[in-house]
Amino acid sequence: MIKKLGILVLAWMLLTSSGTPTYTFAILKYNGGGDWYANLATSLPNLIAFCNKNIGTNINPEQAVVEVGSPDIYNYPFIHMTGHGNVIFSDQEATNLRNYLLSGGFLHIDDNYGLDKFVRPQMKKVFPELEFVELPFSHPIYHQKYDFAKGLPKVHEHDNKPPQGFGLIYEGRLVCFYSYEADLGDGWEDLEIHSDSEETRQKALRMGANLVQFALMGADPE
Numbered sequence: 001m002i003k004k005l006g007i008l009v010l011a012w013m014l015l016t017s018s019g020t021p022t023y024t025f026a027i028l029k030y031n032g033g034g035d036w037y038a039n040l041a042t043s044l045p046n047l048i049a050f051c052n053k054n055i056g057t058n059i060n061p062e063q064a065v066v067e068v069g070s071p072d073i074y075n076y077p078f079i080h081m082t083g084h085g086n087v088i089f090s091d092q093e094a095t096n097l098r099n100y101l102l103s104g105g106f107l108h109i110d111d112n113y114g115l116d117k118f119v120r121p122q123m124k125k126v127f128p129e130l131e132f133v134e135l136p137f138s139h140p141i142y143h144q145k146y147d148f149a150k151g152l153p154k155v156h157e158h159d160n161k162p163p164q165g166f167g168l169i170y171e172g173r174l175v176c177f178y179s180y181e182a183d184l185g186d187g188w189e190d191l192e193i194h195s196d197s198e199e200t201r202q203k204a205l206r207m208g209a210n211l212v213q214f215a216l217m218g219a220d221p222e
Contacts, residue, residue, distance in 0.1 A: 110184050152165050
């Protein structure tokens, strides 16, 4: 376990290292019956490959899977959570996730359609004092390596709603980014899975790279 993580600063210092990968990203495994494993095969691995090629990261190409309540969560600077259905955090799991995020970790939640009504009350267990706030288009997360002047790209249509990016901000730091009505994870998957256009996939991957760069740097790179 890495106390106080220190992993965000350390990860960025090691960003251009070669040879053995310097860190690993993880998918969050949760209880409640929801499909935490949605997009498991290619989504995050494709984003990792894109980041290693285009923003100079040295991330392990093999993703990990970590349970919400596991002490191993501290080994990963970036955790991705997705799914369509129910989510349940126990008190211990909520406390563990909170401590991870307060120690410097970063959580990206991607609504794969149907997750919203389940994940919001569970994240309220993690941060009862916080509310998800919609981030303005001027927020640095939209202006890292790639510029998204109008915020999140739209990958798939569901309820004909615009994509929205929400955040949990603790003492001035964005600890959790929640992409809603965007389906970024679907856009990261292999072409043949959803048959999205290459333009759509590239937008999703570039926005994903911005999330990674922001999570590791914690600020505007400029």
